[in-house]
Amino acid sequence: MYADRYSNRRGLDPAGVTLSLAMCGVIGFGLTLATPNITRHIETILIGEPIHLTPDPPPIDPPKPQPETETLKPVPTQPRDSIDMTKPIVTPAPGAETGTLVDLPPTNTLTAGTGTEIGTVIPLHTPILLGPTLDPRYRDYFQPAYPSDMRLGEHEGRVVVRVLIGTDGRVKDVQQISAASPSFFEATRKQALAKWRFKPGTKDGVAIEAWHTMAVRFVLDEE
Structure with missing residues (x-):
């Protein structure tokens, strides 16, 4: 009884085989259409999004050789004449001919003359x-009178003054x-203004006012 039930199931059913083949064909056709998308999806999962590489830039041309330029040679210059500073420099005098050199007049001199002739050198005076x-003549009137207070106290001393002498020889001021x-100073001042006489100072023989220094001694023995 059991042998018959299993024996029937092992046999092939023609209708079932045909249906199976038809389904396999449909599935295979569908796989054929979907293969590119499936393949792309699988690649995306495995390696990520595709990377779009930019093309390499074109190669740069090497620089062209520049033409060689000529090097400018220095132009030799003529040396200037050197000046001997030890020799005096001379300049042409007014009215002198071209090419004639005349020595400059010495310092501390004046040149007098016209513009057409070389003047005469006149030294400064x-x-x-x-x-x-x-x-x-008034020497005996030089010594002043001895002050009474200095005589009573038996004091001696010396006075130095500066006097201004006029053109007439008289004393005009005493310092x-x-x-x-x-x-002592007061006695000397009074004597100088009243009695002192001088020969005045001169400039080229002409009388002028001038200062002169004088010293006076007061000694008791001379009274």
């Missing part, structure tokens, strides 16, 4: 100055340089 001197006491 240095004035002659002479200071005043005491007139010997103290040093004095042992005011009394």
